[in-house]
Structure formats: C-alpha cells, structure tokens
Amino acid sequence: MFGKISTASTTTNYPEKLDLKKEYVQTSLDSSDQDYYKKKLPPPISQDSVIPTIIAKNTKIDIVVSLDTLTKLLELHNNPSLEFDIPIVVRENEKGSKTLYMDQPLLQDQIETHEQNQIVYNMVFKSARVDWKSRHSLERNSTEIKDPEPTSHWNYKEDENIRYDLYTFGEQTILLRRQQDALLNGITSSNKQAYVSSVLDYSTDKKNIPIVEPLKSTFVRARYWLQSYVSGHGKVLEGKINVAKNELVAMRYLHMRDIMEKWSPAHESEYLRTLLLKLYKLVEPGHSYLLRKNKDVPLSIFQSTSEDKSNFDLYRAYPQQQEQQKEKEETTSLP
Secondary structure (H helix, E strand, O other), X not given: OEOEEEEEOOOOOXXXXXXXXXXXXXXXXXXXXXXXXXXXXXOOXXXXXXXXXXXXXXXXXXXXXXXXXXXXXXXXXXXXXXXXEEEEEEEEOOOOOEEEEEOOOOOOOOOOHHHHHHHHHHHHHHHHHEEEEEEEOOOOOOOOXXXXXXXXXXXXXXXXXXXXXXXXXXXXXXXXXXXXXXXXXXXOOOOOEEEEEEEEXXXXXXXXXXXXXXXXXXXXXXXXXXXXXXOOOOEEEEEEEEOOOXXXXXXXXXXXXXXXXXXXXXXXXXXXXXHHHHXXXXXXXXXXXXXXXXXXXXXXXXXXXXXOOOOOOHHHHOOOHHHHOOOOEEEEEEO
C-alpha cells in the first residue's frame, strides 16, 4: 500500500447541511496544505510506474484492472442499457505471455442528471465524513516495493492510498489496483476499512424519507459485495442524501452479512470470470478499446491494426481520437 489513508466519522447531527461550494477535485501535485478531502485521479493503469515492478516479481499476471473498472463491468450484468468506453493496452512479457492493462472507464459525452448528481454527492459525502488532517501511512512489509519517486501527476507517498492485490480468478491471475476510502472511527470491529457511498433521495417532503431502507438494487448489492470482499470483509459507509434540501438525513455502515442477506453473488462472479477470460483470449498485443454503446451488441472491441502499435494511446487521445486515429479498426463482438 502506498500513500495515506484517513479516518471517517460514523455519527453526526441530522440533518447535516452539505457544502456544494467547495472544490472537491484536486488538480495540483501538492496536497500537503489541504484541510479537507479532495478527489484526485490516480495515474492510468497502463502508465502506473509500480505495476511493471510487480509484474516482474511474479510468474504470471494476466490482467491488471482497477476496482472502478471491475465494478463497471459488474454493473453491465444487471444494467442492459449501460454504456462505457474502456481503453486497453496489451503488452507482451519477456516470458512469452501477455498482460492486459484495463484503464479507467472514460467519461461519457453525455451523462444523465442522476449520474451527475451521484458523482458529485459521492465526493461531497466522502469529504464531509473523512478527516483529511488525520491521514497517515499504514505499515508495510519490508519486502514490499519502495515508494516510487513523485511524478508530475502523482505523489505515491503523500497522496491518497493506492493498493495492489493479487487474486486467482478461475484460470487467471489478476492484479487489482484500488484505493481504500477510509478507516471507520467508533466501531469495535478489528477491520475498520471501509468504502464510502451515497444514496440519493429526491423527495421534497422530509417526513416521507425513511431512515433505513433494505438494499433493493441487485447492482448496489453486487458493488457493495465487491468492495467489502477486496477489503477483507470491510464495511460500506452509506449516507442517505436529500437532494432537494441538500442534506445528509441518515447514515449506516454495512457488514458483509448485511450485504449478503438472502442474496448470493454467484451469477455476478461467474459473469465476471467468463467475461475476463474471453476478453483475454480475444485481444492481441497493442492498443484496444472496449466499447458498450448499443444495447443490441453486448460488447465491441476496437483494436489497432497499425504495424507500430506503440505510438497510439487511446487514453491520452480521448476524446479527440476520432480525428487523430488514422488506423483501421476491426470490431469483434463478445457473446
């Protein structure tokens, strides 16, 4: 684990007014003078300087993916209208195998109002709960990789934590990169790791807002399950926000047993395993593009056919890639 992690409070006085006037996205390298949490995007998977070192130390790593990307693929199982664009870089290794680097999903040209609100309030709620001044490093084993030198974009020692975990998933070995949101204050559990999420309510009548609701959405369960699982059965801190009044009206933290109540992720897990396995077999070395735009076609792969596949970077080129890309593309549909 590199970087810092903060503690988060699980209590407050309701309703809590949320401040939408602050800046919640950080663009500068230096975060030492921040007095509250701001979201800062880590480097793309394909440009992360830590990953090649991890791959060199391991016999076989088939896919490198972030938790956000894995969650987006998981959502497709329960949301047939979902659209996304995921750049992929495939590199051949010295041992004759290949590794897929799946970058973060790109922002869509058009985003629905609810999704925009969800993105904003997730950042606002996390910033309101996290005590950024309390951030600290977690101890690591001496055998782990040392902190890389800061780049123009990311400081692996001072910025928000980044973790790298290896998993065996069916036939494949996956390197998962993720950021742990916080450590929860005021709970007795030995595992205080948590992810932070907001639930939006658009009611205008405060009296009609239930304080606690069951988990109704299958995708929300699946997302919470994945977050809890990768953090060693960690917690999910969920805040209910009244959008009309811009207030936090309820909060709870969920254990794995709450998420799994009368539900099993068997279908979602098998879906992910099959999808990643087929994707790994189909994509050739070079730059590719995993696209979901047409609900009638489950997934499409656009793959570079240029003889020199090293000079074109879909991640850097987006959204101007259609003007800059002069290479032919071939499309393959995943069943």
